[in-house]
Amino acid sequence: MRGTLIAVVEDETSIAEVISLYLRRAGYQVQVYHDGQAALNGMERQMPALVVLDIMLPSLDGFALTRWLRDRSDTPIIMLTARREESDRIAGLEMGADDYVVKPFSPQELVSRVRAVLRRANKSAQDSAETPLVFTDLHIDPLSRTVIVAEQEQFLTAKEFDMLWWMARHPRQVFTRDQLLESIWGLSDYIDPSTVTVHIRRLREKIEANPSEPRHLLTVWGVGYKFEP
Amino acid sequence: MRGTLIAVVEDETSIAEVISLYLRRAGYQVQVYHDGQAALNGMERQMPALVVLDIMLPSLDGFALTRWLRDRSDTPIIMLTARREESDRIAGLEMGADDYVVKPFSPQELVSRVRAVLRRANKSAQDSAETPLVFTDLHIDPLSRTVIVAEQEQFLTAKEFDMLWWMARHPRQVFTRDQLLESIWGLSDYIDPSTVTVHIRRLREKIEANPSEPRHLLTVWGVGYKFEP
DNA sequence: AAAATCTGTTACAGAATGCTTACAAAACCT
DNA sequence: AGGTTTTGTAAGCATTCTGTAACAGATTTT
Numbered sequence: 001m002r003g004t005l006i007a008v009v010e011d012e013t014s015i016a017e018v019i020s021l022y023l024r025r026a027g028y029q030v031q032v033y034h035d036g037q038a039a040l041n042g043m044e045r046q047m048p049a050l051v052v053l054d055i056m057l058p059s060l061d062g063f064a065l066t067r068w069l070r071d072r073s074d075t076p077i078i079m080l081t082a083r084r085e086e087s088d089r090i091a092g093l094e095m096g097a098d099d100y101v102v103k104p105f106s107p108q109e110l111v112s113r114v115r116a117v118l119r120r121a122n123k124s125a126q127d128s129a130e131t132p133l134v135f136t137d138l139h140i141d142p143l144s145r146t147v148i149v150a151e152q153e154q155f156l157t158a159k160e161f162d163m164l165w166w167m168a169r170h171p172r173q174v175f176t177r178d179q180l181l182e183s184i185w186g187l188s189d190y191i192d193p194s195t196v197t198v199h200i201r202r203l204r205e206k207i208e209a210n211p212s213e214p215r216h217l218l219t220v221w222g223v224g225y226k227f228e229p
Numbered sequence: 230m231r232g233t234l235i236a237v238v239e240d241e242t243s244i245a246e247v248i249s250l251y252l253r254r255a256g257y258q259v260q261v262y263h264d265g266q267a268a269l270n271g272m273e274r275q276m277p278a279l280v281v282l283d284i285m286l287p288s289l290d291g292f293a294l295t296r297w298l299r300d301r302s303d304t305p306i307i308m309l310t311a312r313r314e315e316s317d318r319i320a321g322l323e324m325g326a327d328d329y330v331v332k333p334f335s336p337q338e339l340v341s342r343v344r345a346v347l348r349r350a351n352k353s354a355q356d357s358a359e360t361p362l363v364f365t366d367l368h369i370d371p372l373s374r375t376v377i378v379a380e381q382e383q384f385l386t387a388k389e390f391d392m393l394w395w396m397a398r399h400p401r402q403v404f405t406r407d408q409l410l411e412s413i414w415g416l417s418d419y420i421d422p423s424t425v426t427v428h429i430r431r432l433r434e435k436i437e438a439n440p441s442e443p444r445h446l447l448t449v450w451g452v453g454y455k456f457e458p
Numbered sequence: 459a460a461a462a463t464c465t466g467t468t469a470c471a472g473a474a475t476g477c478t479t480a481c482a483a484a485a486c487c488t
Numbered sequence: 489a490g491g492t493t494t495t496g497t498a499a500g501c502a503t504t505c506t507g508t509a510a511c512a513g514a515t516t517t518t
Contacts, residue, residue, distance in 0.1 A: 158451030
């Protein structure tokens with residue numbers, strides 16, 4: 001994957017620079033953040049394909065950031081830790097990371113871990129292409145193309161299902177109508193964006209308890225729609 | 230497999246929670262036990278499809294539990310251990326674990342191991358199935374290539390049988406016409422997808438009580454067909 | 459407060475898709 | 489080779505879906 005975006009969250013400037021240099025040389029795009037809050041703001045706008053994260057951070061520590069990330073995506077995380085601790089407590093906290101690297105480390109090793117984790121993530125993303133998505137009151141099964149809302153099967157049309165599947169697989173991400181047309185319809189010929197509006201309405205009718213106060217398919221005024229798990 | 234039950238036996242609450250979270254997100258049902266004795270009692274009542282098992286446990290350790298499990302079923306086991314010792318791994322595998330994960334590990338990785346082990350287990354269970362498929366009003370016997378609908382034998386042609394067999398072996402999964410052509414006809418030369426339509430119709434004529442309101446061979450509009458048991 | 463956007467709702471017609479039937483080609487069996 | 493069954497194709501009909509337009513209701517801006 002050329003030009004894949006990687007976020008590096010590290011307060012020590014010298015370390016951040018070295019990491020950044022090596023990753024760029026390996027063909028990645030790199031975005032460096034020097035504290036947790038900045039990282040959060042930046043990633044809100046653009047989610048990277050992978051995060052390299054120092055546990056010890058000013059303003060918002062690595063664990064908090066991990067939880068925040070895990071809440072909204074499966075973006076892989078590689079943690080940097082100062083010292084190796086065998087205790088189960090640390091083990092538990094480190095969980096949620098996809099790999100971890102102990103300082104001091106060789107930048108070359110970090111690069112190969114990044115490669116490995118991205119490769120693995122890609123594979124499991126493919127796996128999940130046929131794995132059902134499960135939310136508290138909503139099951140979406142791509143193989144049987146069935147949707148279950150509150151224990152009750154709902155029959156969606158082809159476009160409705162494709163749309164829900166796409167949005168549910170990218171939770172919390174806002175899509176403009178044009179983006180949805182492009183990713184779900186493909187860009188063969190021009191289709192009026194208002195078509196999306198109507199489809200959203202039809203979907204709400206089927207999967208929302210109260211379609212006029214949707215809990216999953218939310219309107220983002222002036223922009224488009226997003227799926228909230 | 231939708232809603233497959235997985236038991237997690239792990240005394241460390243934080244770890245158990247993370248594992249549980251990830252497995253649920255992957256679409257599994259999860260039952261957590263915090264010690265070996267509780268696990269034993271619980272599984273006595275309901276046997277899970279797979280067990281994630283920490284070796285170090287209070288009240289009844291992982292090895293004992295493994296032995297207990299192996300005594301009464303082939304339920305796959307994935308072992309967790311804090312130690313990186315090779316000897317544990319070998320002991321565990323010999324004991325009857327199907328896979329082995331060392332802490333600290335990425336929960337994402339555990340999920341894909343679970344998938345892999347279940348896939349393997351399913352396959353070997355299915356392979357042994359040159360045995361007939363039996364549904365309430367429908368028997369399909371691959372050896373004699375006979376089909377019995379409501380106590381009455383129906384004579385299918387070769388293609389009809391192959392098609393029914395394939396679809397019945399993948400219940401609820403939606404296939405496009407092209408997928409069916411590829412998996413049943415093979416892709417030697419081009420065959421018109423509408424051929425599938427006609428075969429479906431002929432099959433319905435033979436196995437459905439009311440062919441125009443099929444209960445088994447269902448149309449998925451805009452996509453293809455699926456077999457509903 | 460009015461104007462200007464943007465979104466929600468509804469109805470409808472054309473497009474897309476599937477069903478049914480009939481027929482011809484291919485394969486199969488004596 | 490002749491007859492029989494199976495299999496693939498084609499065409500018209502029936503059904504379902506989908507895009508659009510028009511209007512009503514919200515929300516923001518002026």
